[in-house]
Amino acid sequence: MALDQSQATAPGTLGRPPVRVPEFFAPARLLAGLWRYLPLVLLALAWEAATRLGVISPAELPALDKVGSAWWGLLAGGDLGDNTFISLSRAVAGLAAAIALGVPLGVMMAWSKPVRTVFNPIVQAFYPMPKSALIPVVVLWLGFGSASKILMIFIGCMLPITLSAFNGARGTDQVLIWSARSLGASRLATLTQVVLPGALPEILAGIRTAIAFAFVLLVSTELIVARHGLGYMIGWLGDGGVYDAMFAVVLTVAALGFLADRSFLLLMKRVLRWRE
Numbered sequence: 561m562a563l564d565q566s567q568a569t570a571p572g573t574l575g576r577p578p579v580r581v582p583e584f585f586a587p588a589r590l591l592a593g594l595w596r597y598l599p600l601v602l603l604a605l606a607w608e609a610a611t612r613l614g615v616i617s618p619a620e621l622p623a624l625d626k627v628g629s630a631w632w633g634l635l636a637g638g639d640l641g642d643n644t645f646i647s648l649s650r651a652v653a654g655l656a657a658a659i660a661l662g663v664p665l666g667v668m669m670a671w672s673k674p675v676r677t678v679f680n681p682i683v684q685a686f687y688p689m690p691k692s693a694l695i696p697v698v699v700l701w702l703g704f705g706s707a708s709k710i711l712m713i714f715i716g717c718m719l720p721i722t723l724s725a726f727n728g729a730r731g732t733d734q735v736l737i738w739s740a741r742s743l744g745a746s747r748l749a750t751l752t753q754v755v756l757p758g759a760l761p762e763i764l765a766g767i768r769t770a771i772a773f774a775f776v777l778l779v780s781t782e783l784i785v786a787r788h789g790l791g792y793m794i795g796w797l798g799d800g801g802v803y804d805a806m807f808a809v810v811l812t813v814a815a816l817g818f819l820a821d822r823s824f825l826l827l828m829k830r831v832l833r834w835r836e
Contacts, residue, residue: 622804631808639793640812647782647789648816650706651774654713658770662718663763666725670759671751683722691716691773692780699785709781709789716777717770724766728759764828771824775817 604624610616611623618626634640669676669683695712702708732755740750782791790813797806 619803622807626804627807627811630802630805631812634793634805634808640809643789643793644812644816646706647778647791650709650789651713651778653706654710654777655717655770655774657710657714658717658721659767662721662766662770663725665718666722666727666763667729667751667756667759669722669726670729671755680726683719683726686715687719687723691777695781695784704785704787708785709778712781713774713777716773720769720773721763721766724769725759725763728762728766729755731762732758761832764831768821768824768828771820772817775813775820779813 607621608624611618611621622630631640665675665679669679691712694715695708698708698711702711736754736758737750740754741747745753778789779791779794782789783795784791786792790809793809794806794813797803797809
């Protein structure tokens with residue numbers, strides 16, 4: 561029996577599910593994304609106009625095409641790739657250590673009074689202190705290698721993560737905790753199945769803040785005391801007057817931080833989808 565027009569399918573597609581376009585690439589989503597980042601486009605246009613019209617001297621703010629050419633030269637020469645790998649390795653190591661220690665410490669501070677009594681004054685005292693003040697001390701202890709940078713990132717990132725985990729665990733609805741205990745849940749089960757899920761949004765928000773701190777501390781330490789890394793490149797190129805290449809590295813750091821933040825935000829939305 562012949563198929564009618566509504567049942568006809570293209571050759572080789574019979575029985576296959578229809579191809580679905582990922583939601584990210586839907587026209588509405590793309591248009592919303594372009595509109596959201598329109599200020600960045602306008603900023604780039606203003607930069608280019610300021611240099612082309614002579615509002616700002618090209619010696620102080622190179623044109624974007626010159627910055628792009630310098631960026632490609634650094635990438636092709638291998639300097640940008642090598643130093644980016646070194647810097648990101650330091651940032652990931654320090655941030656991972658901060659998450660591994662900061663989250664359990666913050667939760668235990670909220671869950672255990674003895675732990676809170678011991679560690680809360682230390683965290684509260686070090687949190688408002690400018691972390692850059694510790695750079696000479698850390699360099700004196702660990703030298704100019706990667707260890708000093710990783711330790712600085714670890715210290716700067718652990719404190720906001722610890723406080724976020726503490727606030728999230730302390731803010732867990734007491735009714736949920738009482739309900740779990742009344743149903744026979746042990747203290748450990750209540751902690752892992754009630755407190756941690758309730759604190760998860762606050763913990764992830766603290767990690768997102770720590771990601772920004774990681775890039776700030778990374779560039780600060782490499783700019784002052786380093787022989788490799790993106791911060792070192794910024795200082796070295798700036799001292800040499802190669803400003804187009806210096807701005808290329810600065811924009812690379814900004815792009816890496818932006819991508820890291822956006823990627824983690826997407827991860828947060830996926831992890832917290834159950835709350836919707």
